[in-house]
Amino acid sequence: MAVVLAAAPLLALAALLAAAAIVRLWDYAVVRLLWRPYAITKRFREQGIRGPSYRFLRGCNDEIRSLKGKTDGMVLDIGDHKYLPRIAPHYLKWRAQYGEPFLYWYGPQPRICIFDYELARQILSSKSGHFVKNDAHPTLLALVGKGLGFMEGTDWVRHRRIINPAFTIDKLKMMTRTMLDFAESMAKELEDQTSQNKNGETKVDINRYFSELTVDNISYAIFGSSYKLGKEVFQAQTDLLEITMATFLDVPVPGLKYLPTESNRRKWMLERKLKSLLKQIIQPRLASGECGNDLLGVMLASCIETNKQGGKQVDLSLSMEEIIHECKLFFFAGHENTALLLTWSVYLLSIYPEWQERLRKEVLREFGSDPPNPNALGKLKEMAMVLFETLRLYSPALFMQRKTLSNMTVGSTKLPKGIAIVIPIPIMHREKEIWGEDADEFNPQRFENGISAAAKVPHGLLAFSMGPRSCIGQNFSMLEAKSTLALMLQKFSFTLSPEYVHAPVDLFTLKPKFGLPVIVTPLDMCN
Numbered sequence: 405m406a407v408v409l410a411a412a413p414l415l416a417l418a419a420l421l422a423a424a425a426i427v428r429l430w431d432y433a434v435v436r437l438l439w440r441p442y443a444i445t446k447r448f449r450e451q452g453i454r455g456p457s458y459r460f461l462r463g464c465n466d467e468i469r470s471l472k473g474k475t476d477g478m479v480l481d482i483g484d485h486k487y488l489p490r491i492a493p494h495y496l497k498w499r500a501q502y503g504e505p506f507l508y509w510y511g512p513q514p515r516i517c518i519f520d521y522e523l524a525r526q527i528l529s530s531k532s533g534h535f536v537k538n539d540a541h542p543t544l545l546a547l548v549g550k551g552l553g554f555m556e557g558t559d560w561v562r563h564r565r566i567i568n569p570a571f572t573i574d575k576l577k578m579m580t581r582t583m584l585d586f587a588e589s590m591a592k593e594l595e596d597q598t599s600q601n602k603n604g605e606t607k608v609d610i611n612r613y614f615s616e617l618t619v620d621n622i623s624y625a626i627f628g629s630s631y632k633l634g635k636e637v638f639q640a641q642t643d644l645l646e647i648t649m650a651t652f653l654d655v656p657v658p659g660l661k662y663l664p665t666e667s668n669r670r671k672w673m674l675e676r677k678l679k680s681l682l683k684q685i686i687q688p689r690l691a692s693g694e695c696g697n698d699l700l701g702v703m704l705a706s707c708i709e710t711n712k713q714g715g716k717q718v719d720l721s722l723s724m725e726e727i728i729h730e731c732k733l734f735f736f737a738g739h740e741n742t743a744l745l746l747t748w749s750v751y752l753l754s755i756y757p758e759w760q761e762r763l764r765k766e767v768l769r770e771f772g773s774d775p776p777n778p779n780a781l782g783k784l785k786e787m788a789m790v791l792f793e794t795l796r797l798y799s800p801a802l803f804m805q806r807k808t809l810s811n812m813t814v815g816s817t818k819l820p821k822g823i824a825i826v827i828p829i830p831i832m833h834r835e836k837e838i839w840g841e842d843a844d845e846f847n848p849q850r851f852e853n854g855i856s857a858a859a860k861v862p863h864g865l866l867a868f869s870m871g872p873r874s875c876i877g878q879n880f881s882m883l884e885a886k887s888t889l890a891l892m893l894q895k896f897s898f899t900l901s902p903e904y905v906h907a908p909v910d911l912f913t914l915k916p917k918f919g920l921p922v923i924v925t926p927l928d929m930c931n
């Protein structure tokens with residue numbers, strides 16, 4: 405009897421926990437997986453918005469996988485820029501079938517895909533706080549961290565305020581000198597390779613070279629000098645990206661991310677490695693009390709300042725954990741996209757040699773054979789036009805996402821709370837009503853009078869997004885791309901290798917599936 409009485413509270417607790425679990429399960433299985441998809445589909449249908457049907461738990465993931473599988477082997481002719489069926493066959497199919505916008509399901513999450521520039525402008529430039537970043541895939545979060553790119557509200561304001569000073573134009577100009585030094589070393593490596601060949605030329609995967617160059621540049625910009633550790637960070641992030649892409653369309657089984665599956669264990673190991681690598685860079689700097697002039701220095705200064713003031717200035721400081729997250733994000737966002745901008749620019753300049761020659765003439769006119777002057781890179785107008793056209797046709801960033809925090813109305817569309825919104829940059833960059841009949845063609849001339857005059861709307865180019873969450877690194881990236889290209893054009897000419905296979909692929913960013921093999925010839929050999 406005494407035993408039964410003693411066990412009573414435990415039994416009551418167990419019953420309470422079981423009841424809570426049943427309520428949660430009910431909420432998840434019945435409300436979220438059954439009732440909500442039905443209610444949302446109905447609500448959108450009433451507004452005339454349709455889309456592919458919801459399938460229990462899997463949403464439309466199977467159809468996406470199957471459509472992508474079918475176009476994955478597709479190879480395009482060199483010079484054919486119509487690669488959208490390779491990277492977004494599902495969006496093209498559903499748009500043709502259901503009109504726009506349309507509703508689809510990423511697992512149980514409803515998503516609305518919009519193509520209208522005015523809707524995109526309203527959503528991206530909203531400061532109301534009702535459109536926030538969509539929930540990121542857990543492996544993607546492990547890869548890029550919960551830094552600036554995934555924060556909201558006052559936290560985002562605090563981080564952006566602290567980090568902005570690292571990107572002032574004066575700081576960027578100082579960084580450009582280092583960027584030129586790195587580009588010079590890359591050029592030297594290429595020269596050495598060409599000199600070993602009798603015909604004086606060399607074939608290289610230029611994407612690999614640009615990847616290394618941009619890793620060097622971002623390591624320097626963030627950490628000041630830790631290139632070796634920077635390269636290890638790069639490798640850990642590359643491996644995490646591979647896991648993200650492999651598991652992206654898996655059925656989102658609840659709780660799966662906590663189970664020690666092979667891919668989860670690898671993910672955890674890489675996450676720990678990434679954190680420990682970053683700590684190895686950050687802690688000695690913090691211990692020395694010397695913050696330094698780089699991005700890490702700017703962030704550490706906010707910590708030290710706060711410590712000195714007894715931790716009172718919390719609104720303008722970052723914790724160690726937050727700094728680690730920012731380092732992850734800046735490292736990833738800061739090299740990959742620029743490497744791709746450079747890669748696709750070289751691809752386009754190789755297949756349009758008249759533009760390659762025009763840019764070379766512009767560079768030689770401005771700098772002769774002297775190293776490009778960081779203060780005069782802004783004078784390279786034709787180069788800017790080519791870079792913008794590259795960002796339009798081969799935008800490294802692909803699909804931006806937001807989520808509504810409450811019921812919202814945009815234009816005439818009513819969006820319920822919690823719906824994700826997809827803004828497909830590469831598709832919008834090909835809209836003929838916005839860009840003209842030649843939207844699928846390479847025509848840098850359209851940027852002759854600047855970005856805002858290039859299309860029917862001033863915000864046509866979305867490669868760096870727009871509004872308060874637009875890319876903080878865009879000037880960094882443009883200076884890096886201009887200084888590298890200027891130096892390359894002064895020294896070399898490049899043509900596509902016959903081995904090149906034109907198959908742009910969505911690997912979170914837009915990559916050349918088989919790299920970009922090009923034949924590089926020193927200019928003195930061409931004359």
Ligand code: HEM
Nearest residue numbers: 552553737738741742745801804867868869875876877881
């Ligand atoms: C060609 C190069 C680049 C492209 C195409 C690009 C593209 C973008 C885009 C589209 C966004 C907005 C994403 C969204 O709203 O969902 C963004 C945000 C961001 N980018 Fe870039 N980026 C580039 C280079 C860089 C560089 C060099 C850095 C760092 C040095 C950087 C750091 C960031 C950060 C931190 C954000 C988040 C900003 C915020 O939410 O406040 N990016 N980028």
